[in-house]
Amino acid sequence: xxxxxxxxxxxxxxxxxxxxxxxxxxxxxxxxxxxxxxxxxxxxxxxxxxxxxxxxxxxxxxxxxxxxxxxxxxxxxxxxxxxxxxxxxxxxxxxxxxxxxxxxxxxxxxxxxxxxxxxxxxxxxxxxxxxxxxxxxxxxxxxxxxxxxxxxxxxxxxxxxxxxxxxxxxxxxxxxxxxxxxxxxxxxxxxxxxxxxxxxxxxxxxxxxxxxxxxxx
Numbered sequence: 001x002x003x004x005x006x007x008x009x010x011x012x013x014x015x016x017x018x019x020x021x022x023x024x025x026x027x028x029x030x031x032x033x034x035x036x037x038x039x040x041x042x043x044x045x046x047x048x049x050x051x052x053x054x055x056x057x058x059x060x061x062x063x064x065x066x067x068x069x070x071x072x073x074x075x076x077x078x079x080x081x082x083x084x085x086x087x088x089x090x091x092x093x094x095x096x097x098x099x100x101x102x103x104x105x106x107x108x109x110x111x112x113x114x115x116x117x118x119x120x121x122x123x124x125x126x127x128x129x130x131x132x133x134x135x136x137x138x139x140x141x142x143x144x145x146x147x148x149x150x151x152x153x154x155x156x157x158x159x160x161x162x163x164x165x166x167x168x169x170x171x172x173x174x175x176x177x178x179x180x181x182x183x184x185x186x187x188x189x190x191x192x193x194x195x196x197x198x199x200x201x202x203x204x205x206x207x208x209x210x211x212x213x214x215x216x217x
Contacts, residue, residue, distance in 0.1 A: 022108065024097050024133040029113040030184055031141030033163075033172045034148035034155070035198045036205060040141065041111045043206050048213055051100050051107050055115035058092040059084055078163055081171030083117050083179065086124030094128065111139075118179035122186070136216065138187045139209070141198035145173050 027050070029037050041052040063074040070088050077084045093112060100107050116122040149169050156164025163172065187193050194212045198205055 022101070022105070024101065025109045026133050026135045027109075027111050028115065028135060028138045028187075029111050029141070030117075030138055030180060031198055032143055032145065032148045032176045032180075033169060034151035035141040035143040036151070036202065037113045037141055039202055040196075040198075040205060040209055041113050043202075044111060044209065044213065047210070048109075049106070050109045050111050051097075052111045052113060053093060053096050054113040055089050055093065055117075056113075058096060059089065062088070062092060079168070081163065081168050081175055083121070083175065086120050089115060089121065090124050090128050097133070116180075116183055117176075118183065122183055135192070138184060138193045139212070140184050140193050140195045141205070142195050143198040147199050148173065 029041060031037050038052075038054060041050075041054070044050050045052050059074050059078065062068050063071045063078070065071065068074075074084055074088065093115065097110055100110075116125055149166065152164050152169050153166065155161070163169070184193060194216075196205055196208050196212070
């Protein structure tokens with residue numbers, strides 16, 4: 001019926017556009033612990049039509065959820081500064097994106113903060129989400145290790161996070177340098193990294209973030 005009214009080519013073109021509209025548009029947000037990823041994501045959400053999904057927050061929420069089969073496992077990994085198994089993280093991210101888009105079809109742009117953190121994360125994302133989500137670019141908050149540690153120790157005074165202590169932080173930074181930096185370098189080769197100097201004030205950093213997002217559209 002539709003084919004006779006509009007011609008089959010037009011219908012398939014229309015359906016293709018609809019499928020593109022429904023595909024999540026993703027910006028990966030990466031940087032060391034304390035680089036300001038969460039702070040900047042909150043400011044982006046205020047000014048742009050993005051939904052912020054923090055891999056760490058989703059894992060912490062799952063850890064705290066009554067009856068979670070993964071709670072203790074997640075707790076052990078976070079305490080040791082290690083990276084949680086990819087299947088758990090991706091399923092939490094996928095579920096969060098699907099629920100957001102079901103509630104509001106206009107909310108299809110996502111900031112995924114703190115992911116992918118290693119090669120295993122990246123391969124897991126590709127195997128589960130390839131063709132189901134469009135990664136636009138990586139927003140990389142570049143910040144010196146000592147600045148990051150000082151910020152986290154200050155945050156730890158009020159955050160209640162078990163991993164905001166010097167011992168955990170040093171482990172997390174080593175994990176970041178060994179596992180996450182190579183992922184950023186991989187995306188850099190594809191011309192998909194937008195780097196921001198995150199050692200500056202919140203407002204100075206956000207001014208640069210805005211310039212990047214306005215340019216990317």
